[in-house]
Amino acid sequence: IFFNIDRIVDEVVLVNKIFVPESNDSPANRAFNECDLLIVKGTGNYDAFRGEKYRGKTAIFLLKIKCEPVAEDMGVEEGRFIVKVAQYD
Numbered sequence: 001i002f003f004n005i006d007r008i009v010d011e012v013v014l015v016n017k018i019f020v021p022e023s024n025d026s027p028a029n030r031a032f033n034e035c036d037l038l039i040v041k042g043t044g045n046y047d048a049f050r051g052e053k054y055r056g057k058t059a060i061f062l063l064k065i066k067c068e069p070v071a072e073d074m075g076v077e078e079g080r081f082i083v084k085v086a087q088y089d
Contacts, residue, residue, distance in 0.1 A: 011031055013027055013028045013031040014028075015028045018044045018045055018047075018048050019032070019045065019048065020048060021054070035057065036056060036057055036058065037057070037058050037059075037060070038054075038057055038058070038059040038060065039059075039060050039062065040059050040060065040061045040062070041062045041063065042062075042063055043063050043064070043065075043066055043067070043070060045063075046061050046063050046070065047070075049061070050073065054088045055088055055089065056088070056089070057087075057088050058085065058086070058087045058088070059085070059086045059087075059088070060083065060084070060085050061082065061083070061084040061085075061086065062082070062083055063081070063082055064079070064080070064081050064082070065077070065078050065079060065080045065081075065082060066078065066079075
């Protein structure tokens, strides 16, 4: 709302915990199946989505690198804030 994203997108669906695609028939899962762009915030959600292949979707990961395994996976040092774009064809 602060950035007025709700004015330029079809729908904003928020999830309070880690979202696992196709785990249920929630509004978030329905939106996930229909979308072509994912904005994935936080290390936990990065862990849930990294390495997965979701054909036809682009993911924008927003997170702070808090541990060595994720730092190695991203190729950056711990403590950095990262914005990574991944396209799954």
